[in-house]
Amino acid sequence: MNKGGIYTKKVIKYFKKPHNFGRMKNPDGVGKVGNPVCLLSKQNIHTNNDLKEINEIFKKDRVLSYNGRYNNVNRVVMRDYNGEILIIKNKLGTVSLTPDHLILAIKIPKGDKFLRTKNKKQLIPAWYHAKDLKKGDIVLYPILKEKNSLSYIAINIPKLKWDFKSKKIPNKIPINSDLLRLFGYFLAEGYIQDRPCRTFISITLNISETTIVKDIKGISKNLFGLDPLIKEVPKRKTVIINLYSAKLARWFKQLFGAGADKKIIPNFVMNLPSEKQKALIYGLWKGDGYINLARNGSRAGYVTISPKLAQQIKTLLLRQKIVPSIYIDKKRKVKGVSHKESYRIHVGQRDSLIKLCSILGVKYIPRSYPSVDSWLDEKFCYTPITQIKKSNYKGKVFNLEVSNGRSFISEAFCLHNCGDVMWLYIKVGKDRKGREIIKDIKFETFGCVAAIATSSVITDLAKGKTLRKALKIDRNQIVKSLGGLPPIKIHCSVLAAGALSEAIYDYLSKNKKEISKELEEIHRRIEKEKKEIKERYKEWIKIEEEMHKK
Amino acid sequence: MKKITEKIYLDYAATTPVDPRVFRAMLPYFTEKFGNTMSLHSFGQEAKQALEESREVVANLIRAKPNEIIFTSSATESNNLALKGIALANRERGRHIIISPIEHPCVMESAKWLETQGFKITRLSVDKYGFMNPEDVRKAIKKETILVSIIHASNEIGTIQPIAEIGKICKEKGVYFHTDAAQSFGKIPIDVNKMNIDLLTASSHKMYGPKGVAILFVREGIKIAPLIHGGGHEGGLRSSTVNVPAIAGFAEACRICQKEMKKEAQRQIKLRDKLIKGVLEKIPDSYLNGHPQKRLPNNANFWFKFIEGESMVIQLDLLGIAASTGSACSSAKLEPSHVLLAIGLKPQEAHGSLRLSLGRWTKESDINYILKVLPEIIKKLRKISPFKS
Numbered sequence: 001m002n003k004g005g006i007y008t009k010k011v012i013k014y015f016k017k018p019h020n021f022g023r024m025k026n027p028d029g030v031g032k033v034g035n036p037v038c039l040l041s042k043q044n045i046h047t048n049n050d051l052k053e054i055n056e057i058f059k060k061d062r063v064l065s066y067n068g069r070y071n072n073v074n075r076v077v078m079r080d081y082n083g084e085i086l087i088i089k090n091k092l093g094t095v096s097l098t099p100d101h102l103i104l105a106i107k108i109p110k111g112d113k114f115l116r117t118k119n120k121k122q123l124i125p126a127w128y129h130a131k132d133l134k135k136g137d138i139v140l141y142p143i144l145k146e147k148n149s150l151s152y153i154a155i156n157i158p159k160l161k162w163d164f165k166s167k168k169i170p171n172k173i174p175i176n177s178d179l180l181r182l183f184g185y186f187l188a189e190g191y192i193q194d195r196p197c198r199t200f201i202s203i204t205l206n207i208s209e210t211t212i213v214k215d216i217k218g219i220s221k222n223l224f225g226l227d228p229l230i231k232e233v234p235k236r237k238t239v240i241i242n243l244y245s246a247k248l249a250r251w252f253k254q255l256f257g258a259g260a261d262k263k264i265i266p267n268f269v270m271n272l273p274s275e276k277q278k279a280l281i282y283g284l285w286k287g288d289g290y291i292n293l294a295r296n297g298s299r300a301g302y303v304t305i306s307p308k309l310a311q312q313i314k315t316l317l318l319r320q321k322i323v324p325s326i327y328i329d330k331k332r333k334v335k336g337v338s339h340k341e342s343y344r345i346h347v348g349q350r351d352s353l354i355k356l357c358s359i360l361g362v363k364y365i366p367r368s369y370p371s372v373d374s375w376l377d378e379k380f381c382y383t384p385i386t387q388i389k390k391s392n393y394k395g396k397v398f399n400l401e402v403s404n405g406r407s408f409i410s411e412a413f414c415l416h417n418c419g420d421v422m423w424l425y426i427k428v429g430k431d432r433k434g435r436e437i438i439k440d441i442k443f444e445t446f447g448c449v450a451a452i453a454t455s456s457v458i459t460d461l462a463k464g465k466t467l468r469k470a471l472k473i474d475r476n477q478i479v480k481s482l483g484g485l486p487p488i489k490i491h492c493s494v495l496a497a498g499a500l501s502e503a504i505y506d507y508l509s510k511n512k513k514e515i516s517k518e519l520e521e522i523h524r525r526i527e528k529e530k531k532e533i534k535e536r537y538k539e540w541i542k543i544e545e546e547m548h549k550k
Numbered sequence: 551m552k553k554i555t556e557k558i559y560l561d562y563a564a565t566t567p568v569d570p571r572v573f574r575a576m577l578p579y580f581t582e583k584f585g586n587t588m589s590l591h592s593f594g595q596e597a598k599q600a601l602e603e604s605r606e607v608v609a610n611l612i613r614a615k616p617n618e619i620i621f622t623s624s625a626t627e628s629n630n631l632a633l634k635g636i637a638l639a640n641r642e643r644g645r646h647i648i649i650s651p652i653e654h655p656c657v658m659e660s661a662k663w664l665e666t667q668g669f670k671i672t673r674l675s676v677d678k679y680g681f682m683n684p685e686d687v688r689k690a691i692k693k694e695t696i697l698v699s700i701i702h703a704s705n706e707i708g709t710i711q712p713i714a715e716i717g718k719i720c721k722e723k724g725v726y727f728h729t730d731a732a733q734s735f736g737k738i739p740i741d742v743n744k745m746n747i748d749l750l751t752a753s754s755h756k757m758y759g760p761k762g763v764a765i766l767f768v769r770e771g772i773k774i775a776p777l778i779h780g781g782g783h784e785g786g787l788r789s790s791t792v793n794v795p796a797i798a799g800f801a802e803a804c805r806i807c808q809k810e811m812k813k814e815a816q817r818q819i820k821l822r823d824k825l826i827k828g829v830l831e832k833i834p835d836s837y838l839n840g841h842p843q844k845r846l847p848n849n850a851n852f853w854f855k856f857i858e859g860e861s862m863v864i865q866l867d868l869l870g871i872a873a874s875t876g877s878a879c880s881s882a883k884l885e886p887s888h889v890l891l892a893i894g895l896k897p898q899e900a901h902g903s904l905r906l907s908l909g910r911w912t913k914e915s916d917i918n919y920i921l922k923v924l925p926e927i928i929k930k931l932r933k934i935s936p937f938k939s
Contacts, residue, residue, distance in 0.1 A: 007864075015861070420858075446858055
């Protein structure tokens with residue numbers, strides 16, 4: 001029986017009988033990491049998620065957090081920055097951020113073994129500084145979890161003064177696949193004419209798309225009791241469908257925004273269960289998407305000039321377990337016609353394409369079995385970094401403060417510290433070949449069960465190893481030796497690995513020995529975190545004091 | 551450390567086992583008297599009668615009228631109903647609410663939500679024992695204030711607030727007064743009239759009743775909006791089919807508490823004081839959280855220097871003792887308890903907190919056992935800790 005509840009038997013075993021604990025007299029090196037202070041909800045961290053776009057996020061906006069839910073932004077903090085920034089690209093988009101920004105990711109170790117996705121999937125994600133990541137490392141993107149299954153929606157648009165002609169439409173309509181399909185068609189091909197006495201919805205289609213015309217006609221009759229006007233324009237090879245109802249048109253405008261470049265999907269639709277959203281995707285794709293299964297690299301895609309809509313379609317597809325890629329087509333002129341900057345959502349991966357085809361009701365038998373580089377689980381979409389560019393930036397960067405401290409971004413920080421402190425002492429000796437080894441090792445830890453177990457296990461792992469081998473002990477190895485750790489406690493293993501490298505650093509620098517670049521880097525990072533925690537702690541105490549005064 | 555075969559439960563503040571007498575009282579309502587209280591036939595009426603009788607018994611424990619009791623599913627729901635229901639029904643009168651900093655999360659979060667809906671929330675402070683100053687409440691009440699909500703006894707540190715004085719001030723000022731009595735209900739006497747309480751939350755599973763039932767007392771004539779709409783149960787304030795077996799059990803638990811409260815409290819106070827005295831004497835660098843006397847009969851909360859709470863709780867669990875901590879490591883949010891921070895503990899001190907809460911089946915031998923093993927556990931963990939004097 002697992003007595004510790006959330007912990008594995010091995011963790012409890014190490015906790016009950018920790019090895020090598022206590023203070024060491026005259027150690028050759030000491031590594032001290034952690035801080036007994038917990039700094040969570042009230043901090044703002046390097047969250048320059050996207051240098052440009054965060055500018056537009058205001059207080060009370062909501063951002064998608066690592067737990068797959070939307071959280072409120074409480075504060076947007078701006079600071080001046082002058083230095084290097086990284087532009088990280090993957091399938092789902094591009095982000096610009098400062099090198100010390102933390103990202104939830106999987107670092108792919110060297111070696112042929114990890115060329116195969118199957119082996120990559122076994123690695124455990126953690127928070128990394130942006131600068132520590134390489135091309136090919138896997139980043140995690142949360143899948144929207146918020147579900148709010150509405151079955152009806154009210155049309156709360158008052159009757160307009162000048163509107164005598166419109167037919168009466170119901171005040172409440174069911175949210176069913178009919179309505180969502182219509183939403184899809186409208187998002188793809190519709191627009192609103194809004195002038196007094198001439199307010200209506202208009203959808204323009206290709207003249208050959210008779211099934212869609214029929215579908216819209218049926219939906220409109222069923223849901224609103226409206227007979228649409230259908231006008232064929234053979235000269236332009238188009239068919240125009242107009243729904244004459246001022247109230248309905250105003251409502252659509254309120255829901256989807258005005259103008260093709262500002263079109264959005266309303267929140268209540270985004271939050272519907274994914275099963276229901278299939279109808280919306282169907283409508284969108286039938287309206288404006290393309291699907292090409294005949295060519296060698298079978299693909300499907302959707303093009304829009306609304307950046308927000310592109311992001312929303314990405315979120316919708318991820319919820320269907322479809323991994324899209326987004327490309328930006330620059331402003332250009334084709335045959336004298338100018339095209340605005342557009343966003344192309346591309347679905348090419350075999351499994352994703354199969355799922356999309358089943359939504360669209362298209363038969364698709366894949367011919368080849370191409371390699372899979374991205375995968376999904378319940379919570380995240382895992383995709384590799386395709387490019388990292390460096391660039392210099394001078395100007396403002398933005399930090400978000402997200403409520404509950406549970407942000408995709410700010411969680412990064414707390415995962416590095418839940419109030420544990422580890423001190424590691426080492427004694428260095430020589431083995432028969434004259435290499436420096438860890439002769440003895442001891443730890444002292446203030447912290448939870450996981451902290452004590454990880455400290456104990458790292459002493460076992462490091463004892464007798466050469467310094468170089470000891471430095472290679474990483475989080476994965478520690479977690480494995482313990483038979484797993486609960487996700488919320490993974491940071492303890494990071495802490496333990498940090499303590500060991502700090503102890504070795506201490507020994508090397510005391511004895512004026514050569515220190516590798518990587519070790520120097522780790523040391524600098526830990527020092528910096530320590531400093532930041534101390535600074536924040538001061539600030540935090542001040543806030544507390546102020547609160548008590550009030 | 552010798553392992554014992556029998557487990558010791560010292561986490562009665564988290565939840566209590568159902569008293570066998572309560573369990574017996576519930577049984578007929580599962581299979582025989584299973585009717586829906588809204589049905590007109592005899593099955594329904596039988597259930598309805600049980601419901602109304604239970605309402606009377608529960609009301610009697612706080613000297614309220616039966617029609618002032620609304621049965622809900624949990625204290626969390628009751629607190630949500632109290633705050634949101636009063637706020638939404640009285641927003642024309644004003645949009646200001648006062649709470650203490652040591653409320654249960656369900657009150658804190660409800661208040662936070664109301665803030666997003668345009669209400670103003672004032673969070674008062676407490677002293678180092680966790681006491682509110684009634685005069686602070688008087689000063690904080692404004693023209694727009696509609697509700698004051700103060701927890702009766704803290705679930706973490708057990709401090710009992712001067713509810714009667716605060717109630718008096720609220721009555722003078724004409725402001726509704728809600729108290730969350732989930733921890734104190736059935737343990738110490740409550741009189742809603744003498745204490746001028748307008749709304750009160752109490753829960754069954756903290757006083758040896760079944761889980762899944764609680765009450766909100768709402769004084770007659772107070773305007774409150776329901777959160778759950780439907781068939782108009784509970785006077786239209788809490789629709790949904792009534793959980794008769796649980797309510798019958800709740801009523802039986804109230805009957806038992808009414809009969810045994812005085813004697814039981816005296817017994818527990820004796821044990822609690824022995825525990826507190828023993829721990830503080832036997833363990834160096836140990837401190838009591840909350841007031842030494844003005845606290846719940848069953849609550850003892852300590853903090854120990856140099857060690858962390860989760861380690862302590864798991865060590866105790868390995869020895870068969872169930873306890874709880876306010877440490878950040880044990881919470882889902884990785885944040886230390888807001889109550890301990892509010893009484894002035896530093897985060898690292900809150901990490902080392904341990905709550906032991908006694909109950910109906912706590913024996914003196916249990917206290918002796920914990921006094922024997924706790925010093926050893928703490929000594930062991932301190933040996934591992936880098937911080938020591």
